[in-house]
Amino acid sequence: KRMVTVDVIGAGPRAVAGLLEHVGVKAEICPLEVVEKRLVDLKEYDVAFVSGMTVDLEAAAKALRLWRKSCGMSPIVAGGPMFYEYRKLIAFGYDIVVMGEAEPVIPSLIKCLKQNDITCLEKVKGIAYRGQQKTVSVTGLAPHATIKQLSIQHSAHVENYPLYWASRVYVEIVRGCSNFRRPSLKLADGRRCIHCPICFNPRTPLSARLRCPVGIPAGCGYCSVPATHGPARSRSREIIVREIRELVKRGVKRIVLSAPDVLDYQRDMLVYPEPLTDPCNPPANVDALERLLDDIFNIDEVSKGETYVMVENIKACLVDEEVAKLLGEYFRGTPVHLGVETGDPQHYRMLGRPGNLADVKRAVRLLSRYGMQVYVYFIYGLPGENLKTAKKTVELMEQLYRLGAEKVTAYRFTPLPGTAFENIEIKLTRASMMIKEKAQELNARAKKKLLGRKVFGIVAGFHKARRRLVVYPLPHGPVILTRGKKQLVGWLVEVRVTDIVSERMLEGTVVRKIKPIASHKAVEVALQVY
Ligand code: SF4
CATH class of the missing domain: 3.80.30.20 (tm_1862 like domain)
Incomplete structure (x- = not known):
């Protein structure tokens, strides 16, 4: 994904990782870009859960290819709003699709995966899966999570997102x-x-x-x-x-x-x-x-x-x-x-x-x-x-x-x-x-109206095509591009807005370096990925 669109970490993957931890499974969250750059070794994992929107089907297919290449036929599960396309996901090669909210499904699904028995899946309510004859079996839509299930703590392990x-x-x-x-x-x-x-x-x-x-x-x-x-x-x-x-x-x-x-x-x-x-x-x-x-x-x-x-x-x-x-x-x-x-x-x-x-x-x-x-x-x-x-x-x-x-x-x-x-x-x-x-x-x-205004922002990376640093304004606003050395990535700065580049981007000048807010290692990873 491009630098201007990667500044969001959604709640869904953290919710699923939290649920897995809740049922005693060690879980880590990785965005696809990190997997593609081989910054994680997929071989260290037993199961992959891939979460996506309906527009993410292509990325879901890519995630599946990477998983199969590293982990062979180890199970891979899809979920998130793209579950509506479960037939396509299973045709791609996904083993299981969670049909709705994960909270009521994950505990029984994990039990089943541990038993490594496909017949057990028919008892898990709220999934679609590839049956033995390559048929698609659906056990129905997942029930909505209860208030108690919603209050299971979501994982706070966000460090694998390069720009957390x-x-x-x-x-x-x-x-x-x-x-x-x-x-x-x-x-x-x-x-x-x-x-x-x-x-x-x-x-x-x-x-x-x-x-x-x-x-x-x-x-x-x-x-x-x-x-x-x-x-x-x-x-x-x-x-x-x-x-x-x-x-x-x-x-x-x-x-x-x-x-x-x-x-x-x-x-x-x-x-x-x-x-x-x-x-x-x-x-x-x-x-x-x-x-x-x-x-x-x-x-x-x-x-x-x-x-x-x-x-x-x-x-x-x-x-x-x-x-x-x-x-x-x-x-x-x-x-x-x-x-x-x-x-x-x-x-x-x-x-x-x-x-x-x-x-x-x-x-x-x-x-x-x-x-x-x-x-x-x-x-x-x-x-x-x-x-x-x-x-x-x-x-x-x-x-x-x-x-x-x-x-x-x-x-x-x-x-x-x-x-x-x-x-x-x-x-x-x-x-x-x-x-x-x-x-x-x-x-x-x-x-x-923004021209001439001074805003605080975090220098998040380098826009290769425009050869400019990318600043995410605080608390939020259109991305600001600015000249400067890559060493400024990871710094909190003050920027004056000087020009309008496009609907989503402004140009600016750094008027003050305030302090670094990301470690050298975190900055290195971000520059490697984006
Ligand atoms: S619930 Fe009644 S009012 Fe509402 S959309 Fe259906 S028919 Fe119309």
Whole structure:
């Protein structure tokens, strides 16, 4: 992968490694780049677990080839969101695919692998595997992890990631999504919402929202989180704080509290034992969130500002004055992400989005007022998009920018497996281009505001094609390229932004060297890999 895109360490592989350790198996995590460079000896391992997104199938095939070359027919297991492509993974040569969340599956799977008996696999719920006659056997989808299983500690062994000292490390605080509304647009197979009272009647009991009579997957039509991970469940505060302490001790400088919605944190406890399937009611559990943030910001390095902690996604309908004030108190000057997707109120509702566009405007206004950098997200090419919806979207983008949004991003619609829109054909039209171009225009305007600004950053490596050092700004922002010697890699520096290189890159000049933050050995490995 390129230097500009490797600054993320996801929560998934650390969760699986933690689970393995929990059942007494020694586990290490390695990104594919490290395996490719032969910085680890695969022969030392008995089993490989490969985690990936649906776009990572090619990389998964590469990982499989490397494993087979070194370890012959030793078992290799695939998992993560790419599990929806289990037939392809097994056709590639994977032995087993974990079909959903790993927590309920790993303990019995490990028992089976230890017995080295293929017939044992049929009793492991939540896997697909290659049977004796090269057939694909499926034991069903994995059940969703319980709150107790979610609070098994994730591994903090991040040192095999060459850039762990500069990367954003995701620490999971909530699994699953509370949006159990559904899209009312016609699906690829002709199914359509019959407007029963389940999704939109606020009096529908929370557990009744789990099933749709016509089988439409829950959540926004383009998102697979509710179908894959179920309703939002929070991890325990003690475990989250312990995990962050461990990561900080190992030299991690940037931590993101990961959740489909950070404001769902412990909101599930307000409705327990019912599932949290309403995205907007009850309101955020501000007391629980404050206790968590208080504990995190009491960690020495975090309170001194040596390690940055950030949030990411939140739902607009849960943002009120109290929430914005709390977030501003802890995260002033750091980004917060709001998914908006369309600016047409009817289209918004038809996509299955939570809340409404008035919530979005209020959230942007309040969060900006309390010092947050608000990033808003749209999607072009969505089902139901037309010139009318695009025009309203462009208007809303401009409005949100004026209300204080610092970044407006438009992604191209991708029909993901497991979602309501999974087999819908992508059609990019003039309407789609209007949205895409508006986002580019607003971002160019926003980037101009950065010119001349001084920011702290970590020199993370060297961009070979551009012959420049790569600086990851703190706490987060577009990558900055700068002239300088390779000896500066691993240093904390202050940079002045001097130019805009592209949508994702800026140019800058180092104005101050502050201190080295990575060891010589860690820097050497990073330079070798990237
Ligand atoms: S999507 Fe399904 S559950 Fe929701 S209102 Fe329509 S028919 Fe009812």
